[in-house]
Amino acid sequence: MAAEGADLLGAQAAQAAGSAIVCVLPFPLDEYQRDFSSPAAATALRSLFESANAHLILPGERTEGARSYERANEVILANIDLLVAIWDGKRASGRAGTGDVVQSAISRRIPVIVIAPDEPSRPTLLTAPDEEELANPIALDLARKPLNLAGLVSQILSPPQGRRARQGLIDLLEEKNNYRSIRFEYPLLLKLFGVGGMTKASTIATRPDMNDRSTPAANNSCSYLTPQRELLRDFGRIDSLANHYGRIYRSSTTSEFLLTIVAAFFSALAFILFPFIAGISVVTQVLVNGLVLLDSMTRTTQRWQERWLDYRVIAERLRCLQFLRPLGLGLTQSSAPFRRHSESWVEWYIRRYERALGPPHGTIRTSDIAHFAKQLAEKEIPEQLKYHRANFRQIWLLDRRLSAAARIALASTIVVAGLFGISAYYFGGTTRVPWTPIAIVVFFVLPAMAAAFNGIRAAADLALLAERSAMMAAALARLRRVILSTPMNYDRIAVAAMRSAGIMGDELGEWRFVLESRRTRAQHSRTSWRSWFSSRRHRKADSDTPGKS
Helix, strand or coil: CCCCCHHHHHHHHHHHCCCCCEEEECCCHHHHHHHCCCHHHHHHHHHHHHHCCEEEECCCCHHHCCHHHHHHHHHHHCCCCCEEEECCCCCCCCCCCHHHHHHHHHHCCCCEEEEECCEEEEEEEECCCCHHHCCCCCCHHHCEEECCHHHHHHHHHCCCCCHHHHHHHHHHHHCCCCCCCCCCHHHHHHHHCCCCCCCCCCCHHHCCCHHHHHCCCCCCCCCCHHHHHHHHHHHHHHHHHHHHHHHHHHHHHHHHHHHHHHHHHHHHHHHHHCCCCCCHHHHHHHHHHHHHHHHHHHHHHCCHHHHHHHHHHHHHHHHHHHHHHHHCCCHHHCCCCCCCCCCCHHHHHHHHHHHHCCCCCEECCHHHHHHHHHHHHHHHHHHHHHHHHHHHHHHHHHHHHHHHHHHHHHHHHHHHHHHHHHHHHHHCCHHHCCCHHHHHHHHHHHHHHHHHHHHHHHHHCHHHHHHHHHHHHHHHHHHHHHHHHCCCCHHHHHHHHHHHHHHHHHHHHHHHHHHHHHHHHHHHHHHHHHHHHHHHHHHHHHHHCCCCC
């Protein structure tokens, strides 16, 4: 903010050292200069402002008091990875003071380098406590540590360590744009049950308002025109990749269950056509199960599920940036940007991508607020509402129809069994029933169909996903009603934008949790079986060793 005192001195020193300078002012420059006590300081501010690489002027008013400065501080904190504070460690004497900014940064998990005025040569690091530090009997809000500047910068800028942690980032950088998929199982399943085409993945390339999003309003000088176009392009690419891997992952899991029906059908045919070949049905089942196992191994080694979820998270966070950036806000306000031990490559990538777009710049006028509110209430939220409502209808109908098909298959098995028993009694034996081959096929296929349909419902968590889409649609609809019925100022539209981003982030987090928890349970089950066999082998080896019982 280049306020008079340490703030202005620090900005001048940074500029002299060759750093880029971004000024965030709570008022227009002429009004802000009234805060300075001397003409020399006001002149220094104007000189710094005019030579700054970028500047963002917020629509503050004097009548708001300290709130204008708090708003500027919030915008600054939303666009930084690290805070340097000249601070004596005391509470702020008034609102929006240094102490308040430091505490707000810590609550957002932004590391703070503290330079004490009485010991300027010994800067310390102030961060939110780690889990292992919570047990220490210290005042956590004042727990300063020795500063290792090189290590701190490396933690902020470097992606997560280790090949496994970086594998997703490597995959994204090596993705090709001309990918193709021959997987058709999941789209086929939707068509078979009459729910195909009810919802479509929305990509930037197919949106009619693409040009509207990248074209600034006539009265809006805070449009980030070039970065916004780059953001649209990259969002479209990653969104398309997420759709691609989601389709092949769902097709792969669907094929596991559909192949059980195919295996049952061909086993029945083999049993009927080649009864003289012993075990022909077993051989058929083994071959189909081999295909399922090969497909499952390919799905795991190619990381289809992980890529789908990771790319979907990135795409949705970039979608949020489209309506947060014009307000000077960022994703760091809705997610912790500095998780030293648990940050994933996705969080790192989103944070670094956001910084690479450049700093906020321009002037946000009071007249721009209505434009931002209209953009959010009439484009961004309705688009999400349309998707979630269509997704709810599709998944809910698919779940109901799969459940009904499974019940019908089981009921049909019972009916056919009863009819076959009556026919056998009437004809004097099962071998004399003329439709015995049909009965055999039915007895093989119908139970397999019931198991497959219920398996698809359970594996896809259709009921839970439908519930989540309904909840997201309800939350977004409520938010839209509030935006349309409430007079908007900057603070209200900023809260609405962050709330919208939060709703979208919560939905992704819960969805990801469901799928990852299932994978964790499967891994735990495999580990338990390996441990059981290993313990059995060791016990047998001990019992076979002479001298041991």
